[in-house]
Amino acid sequence: MTDTILQTAPGKTSDTAEIVLSVQNLSTEFHSKKGIVRAVDGMSFDLRKREILAIVGESGSGKSVTSLSIMGLLPHPAGRIADGRVLFEGRDLGQLSDRDMRKIRGTGLAMIFQEPLTSLNPVLPIGRQMTEGIMQHLGLGLAEARERAIEMMRSVSIPAPEARLKDFPHQYSGGMLQRIMIAIAMSCDPRILIADEPTTALDVTIQAQILDLMRTLRDRTGASIVLITHDMGVVAELADRVIVMYCGRKVEEGLVEKVFHRPRHPYTLGLLGSLPILGQAGAVGDTELTEIPGVVPSLDALPPGCRFSERCGFATDRCRAEDPPFEEAAPGHFTACWHSDQLERAAR
């Protein structure tokens, strides 16, 4: 089975680290009043041990839905996985019982969210929210779980953790709460941490600290990280590899340095164009910040052909009529664009 996964796995061919998570042709649908919309459409990727994989895109690109689909936390009953599968260490998560899935959450897959304040229970003390998972998964008693919680709080640099166990979420600052979220997520040594916009709600200075903390934890524990973000700056800061999503599909995938240096999809170019680059004129075309014109089309009114064609400066008649396949444009660098070669020349 490993062989088949390796064949479809993009990335450096020299990279032979064990694949811990394999998402294969995942499609997720939502039932709404207007009908069924496909928020994620045929998403595939592999995540290797110790790897930090970023999934980027604007709101509505399907990146968060992808992460919730992996965790089995889609809003019920509106959302459901319509097709494809998610393999965690070779086990098909869709085939697991609810009970087995709960065992994997926390120990195999852990997740942190965008808003730490609303993501923690307002009426339970932090200590309780930290120890409950530890007691559940590691089978420790309350006293030992408390020790473990304090140790975890120390590892994410919470000052005076013993005194802060009895505090409630509203008594912490946003940055400290996100540290707590990370401490909770890491407390049962998960193999994979899924971070859904972990720094979006935080101040810029705090953002850098949190990203730093995540990298340190990856180095220390050997966990892999799936980083969901809309911010190319965060991707550059932390990720090894990046997948760019648009309207529920991958449009580009490759190592961060390759994708940043030579983007092969106009959407990626647009995302990079809205990223300020200090003291480095012309790296992605211009020193002036640019933005992508228009808005993400509604999922129930997608254009025929390439989904990005309506907003794309490179779009031709072919783009508007035919959907480009997702193909390898250069070794380990994949894209879904009819004009990726032309784009490469333009970037040069």
Next chain:
Amino acid sequence: MARFLVHRLFAAVLTIFVTTIAVSMLIHLVPGDPVQIMYAQSQGTTPEELDAVRERLGLDRPLVEQYISYLGRTLRGDLGVTIRGEQPVLELLLARLPNTLILAASALFIASIIGLSFGFVAAYKRGTWLDTTLMTTAILGVSMPHFWLGLILLFYFAVQLGWFPVAGSGFPNLVLPAMTLGLTNAAIIARLTRSSMIDIFDQDFVRTAHAKGLPKAVVLYRHALRAGLVPIVTMMGLQFTYMMGGAIVVENVFGWNGVGRMAIQAIFQRDYPLIQGFILMFAIVVVLVSIMMDVVYVLLDPRIRH
């Protein structure tokens, strides 16, 4: 917390003070001469006797003076005597109050058990036939007048099946009136619980609890229910005072010997001192319960506590 309590107590005293004004003026709100109305049903009272009553009740003096003397007496714990039995009002009320409190508390207990479980299940199963069934039942419950449900229960369970006594005071007698009062109020709690829990189930922290891999029961009870209880418990305090009001009707249907039944009798007999005493006591109970609920609210929600 201490400051909060002082603040609440001050508001409570103010509320009761305003109530005393209303209560003391009550006697003049009814058109016509209060003393004549009071004695309208008794034959052969002479004008002199009526004047004596007027003097005794102080009705011949200016309103402000009447109020000050009423307030003074009330503060000393003297609520006057009834117009017929000449018994002290306070003593009568205090003798019956425990019965009403027991009835209201039992009803609240029944309402909470049924309301919380119906509402919780309906929220959890939202959009299913079970949700629809439970909530339709709840609407029926809300719409049903106390006296009517009381009569139905009385007819089936007391008269036809003979499981419970028809009237009187004592534990077996408590069941039917408590059910009557509880069932109609359970419906209100069920609807509130449902909307509160639906709101909570969609919260980020519930998703986090699932993401931690906690068992479903732990997520539902420790995380969701605990957080959802805050508005529900506050509502229950209000319900308790509604039930005190509902008890007036239910006590009469079942012949339960509480203050509500006494109040109705007092109204029929135009026994102003007793009615005044009843209203004042009722106001005090409502105010006390709402203070208690404020305290519970603070204890349940740490965001307010700090």
